[in-house]
Amino acid sequence: MNDTTPFAHAVHRHGTTVLRVCRAVLGPGQDAEDAWSETFLAALRAWPDLAPDTHIEAWLVRVARRKAVDVIRTRARQAVPTDRIPETPSDTDDPQHHDRDVWAAVAALPERQRLALAYHYLGGLPHTETAGIIGGTPDAVRRAAADGLRTLRRTLPHDDTPKGPSR
Amino acid sequence: MNHDDTALFPVDTDTLTRLHHRLARTADAEGLLDVTYHLVDSPIGRLLLAATDTGLVRVAFESEGVDRILQDLATHLGPRILADDTRLRTAATQLHEYFRGERREFDLPLDHRLSTGFRGTVHRILPRIGYGQTRSYSQVAALAGNPRAVRAVGTACATNPLPIVVPCHRVLRADGTTGGYVGGTDAKATLLRLEKAA
Numbered sequence: 559m560n561d562t563t564p565f566a567h568a569v570h571r572h573g574t575t576v577l578r579v580c581r582a583v584l585g586p587g588q589d590a591e592d593a594w595s596e597t598f599l600a601a602l603r604a605w606p607d608l609a610p611d612t613h614i615e616a617w618l619v620r621v622a623r624r625k626a627v628d629v630i631r632t633r634a635r636q637a638v639p640t641d642r643i644p645e646t647p648s649d650t651d652d653p654q655h656h657d658r659d660v661w662a663a664v665a666a667l668p669e670r671q672r673l674a675l676a677y678h679y680l681g682g683l684p685h686t687e688t689a690g691i692i693g694g695t696p697d698a699v700r701r702a703a704a705d706g707l708r709t710l711r712r713t714l715p716h717d718d719t720p721k722g723p724s725r
Numbered sequence: 726m727n728h729d730d731t732a733l734f735p736v737d738t739d740t741l742t743r744l745h746h747r748l749a750r751t752a753d754a755e756g757l758l759d760v761t762y763h764l765v766d767s768p769i770g771r772l773l774l775a776a777t778d779t780g781l782v783r784v785a786f787e788s789e790g791v792d793r794i795l796q797d798l799a800t801h802l803g804p805r806i807l808a809d810d811t812r813l814r815t816a817a818t819q820l821h822e823y824f825r826g827e828r829r830e831f832d833l834p835l836d837h838r839l840s841t842g843f844r845g846t847v848h849r850i851l852p853r854i855g856y857g858q859t860r861s862y863s864q865v866a867a868l869a870g871n872p873r874a875v876r877a878v879g880t881a882c883a884t885n886p887l888p889i890v891v892p893c894h895r896v897l898r899a900d901g902t903t904g905g906y907v908g909g910t911d912a913k914a915t916l917l918r919l920e921k922a923a
Contacts, residue, residue, distance in 0.1 A: 562799060562804035563796070563799065563804060564795040564796060564798065564799040564804055564806040565804055565805050565806050565807060566762075566795060566806050566807050566808055567792075567795070569745060569748070569807065573741055573744070573745065574736050574741065577736050577740070577741065577744070578734050578736060581734075581736075582734070591740070591744060594744055595744060595747060595748055595751065598748050599748065599751060599752060599755075599757070602748075602752055602757050602758075602805055603757060605804055605805055606803065606804055606805065656735070657735040657736075657737060660733070660734065660735055661734075664734070680734060707733075710733065711733075714733070
């Protein structure tokens with residue numbers, strides 16, 4: 559007998575956050591989805607032995623970070639320059655296209671801003687922890703995340719931001 | 726930590742659903758899942774069906790509270806639980822046929838792990854009460870080899886982990902009134918009516 563929470567809750571509550579982190583780190587394509595799957599498979603393996611006071615979302619974001627690093631290493635080893643996300647003409651009537659535009663804009667941010675957004679702003683890790691991951695001071699992390707957000711708000715047309723609830 | 730502004734970073738439901746399915750398939754293939762569950766509609770309310778790799782382990786009424794049901798399954802069977810219908814398709818089909826009056830008994834692998842002791846004895850006896858028939862609590866006690874355990878039979882029926890499939894709804898009070906039911910007395914009456922009409 560144990561009192562661990564059903565794993566389904568973790569996927570339901572944090573699946574969206576983990577996908578945002580993966581997309582911000584790896585871009586909106588297949589790599590992010592693979593990292594998402596690897597994250598939850600690893601989490602599922604570890605789940606029964608997890609300490610009861612674990613902050614689940616932060617723990618998942620840390621697992622996601624390791625999986626994203628794995629994906630980046632694999633990419634580097636393969637080192638075949640493949641087409642990045644194709645720049646399809648935007649059709650604003652289609653939310654799928656809009657989503658792609660947003661994530662393409664995230665992918666275009668300088669790396670530090672992108673990672674500060676991924677781990678701190680989207681993933682909810684503290685400034686200090688994020689600073690440990692991407693280097694620099696906690697203050698610099700704060701500024702990088704804010705700069706990244708400002709750029710995104712400027713590049714993305716406001717009337718185009720999703721209106722419905724996103725989670 | 727969730728920020729309101731995360732709406733700026735869209736994630737569509739279709740993608741999450743697809744990823745969730747893929748996760749469940751891979752996890753099941755790797756033997757990582759203790760339980761999978763799936764919700765189905767029925768004339769007596771939405772039902773939660775749950776299965777282990779042995780078979781159907783739980784039928785619950787959504788009205789019992791999905792979170793509570795899942796927590797209970799996690800406590801007794803293990804916390805590696807995901808929503809996925811793969812293991813539950815046959816059960817869902819047979820229940821659908823039953824509710825249409827087209828099926829009189831269930832032919833499904835069952836996992837009786839949630840039925841222990843005397844309750845377990847009762848749960849294994851209940852399927853002997855045929856479709857459309859009823860027995861009293863004391864008759865079931867006698868069948869279970871302990872004619873004085875009428876109250877215990879009542880408890881066993883009330884805690885049946887596989888209602889409908891293991892037909893505790895066919896056990897009535899000695900005076901012919903329906904008695905209690907985990908899904909509510911209306912649900913019990915509906916099942917009895919259904920079986921009389923078919």
